[in-house]
Amino acid sequence: MSLSVQKGKFIPRDREWQPEALTPAYKSSVKRSPQAALLSFPSTLSEETSPIFNNNILGPLDNDLIFNHAKPGESAIGARIIVHGQILDENGIGIPDTLVEFWQANAGGRYRHKNDRYLANLDPNFGGCGRTITAENGFYEFRTIQPGPYPWPNGGNDWRPAHIHFSIFGYGFVQRLITQMYFEGDPHIKLCPIVNSLTSKEAVDALTAPLDMKRTIPMNCRAFKFNIVLRGRHQTYFENRKEGL
């Protein structure tokens, strides 16, 4: 007997696990959260397909934020880290060939963006932008500096925990996800209204990357491990019985 797998509809999203649209402590959500019920229907080809990104879109330093904006012979200031992990679906299957984009503030907590007016300095050698395409089994990694926490206009004295923003595709457009990675042990995590849009400690833990001593490079670079899970499809197994058995 052999088993063949046919992929079915996407498994419905667990809306109790995902943040609500309206989380008033995060003030920007008040006027930007839909109020009517969402319209549910089973996925169709329009949602089960997704764009293709080839490795040829990548530049040689796209996954190295320490050097990709630096002048020749210079590098970004900050604690050097490797961020690595696996992009999986809910069935635990690694997703290869998918685009992962990331962006972050510099070591002082300042973004290279004209709307960021935080008084911390820009680092001329740090752009804060990178991307990669997952390898076999969904593995990815990049090198960067650890971003700093930063203040933001929300409640008067709110500070974001250090974080890296991630954008991920997958194999179906309904898997599209933007999220943030936090760092184990950051005291700002539990104070942050954006983190607190999450509904449980487990959900916060799922976005908190632990220090990974195994991947640390001695005297060079620490490592943090961050796996990302995208939605999965129902798997239907057909038993293919041989004749006569």
Place this chain on the structure above:
Amino acid sequence: MTERLNNLKESPSQTAGPYVHIGCTPNFSSKSSYSYDLGKTMKIGPVLGEEITIVGYVFDGAGAPLCDAMIEIWQPDAAGLFPATNETRGIADPNFMGWGRSTSDMNTGEFIFETVKPGTVPGPDGVMQAPHITVWVVARGINIGLHTRIYFNDETIANSLDPILSQIKNQKRVETLLALKKGVGRYQFDIHLQGPHETIFFDI
């Protein structure tokens, strides 16, 4: 037999924040090390079918246009084929990307897509769906990306037979999913996050 292999939880979403441009459209906010922004050009050569431009705004509950949103679209080519690895019905137009990414203009809030009128694709139970484009919106203040669709107000008959549109109980809200024809090859599609014209968002 249908079952789950290994119940992992989907990673929780977090807002894209006000600086989504840095990571996703880096040449929009400043000069970057990328030679071009992904999704800015949906056509890389002569394409089949009708070329169209879709412009619009994303409005908040106070009626103000968002100037920091990112909008992505995904659609088949003019023949209804997706340029995707899991498209099994044929080979899509090689000059059409199917996927586009636009940001709200930082001053006016307008977004724009230069694309083609999509062909039709089957929906649930193989019934053909009206031509439509899949839309995904993220921004500061949006905790989880919003899915919706663009249909076309000049496709009256196809829309009336569409299996998704006909499920909508309050038929008056169907118009929130219609791009309005504004001239040859030109459509307007506004997204309202809240209020009396709130767009229908999907949980698919």
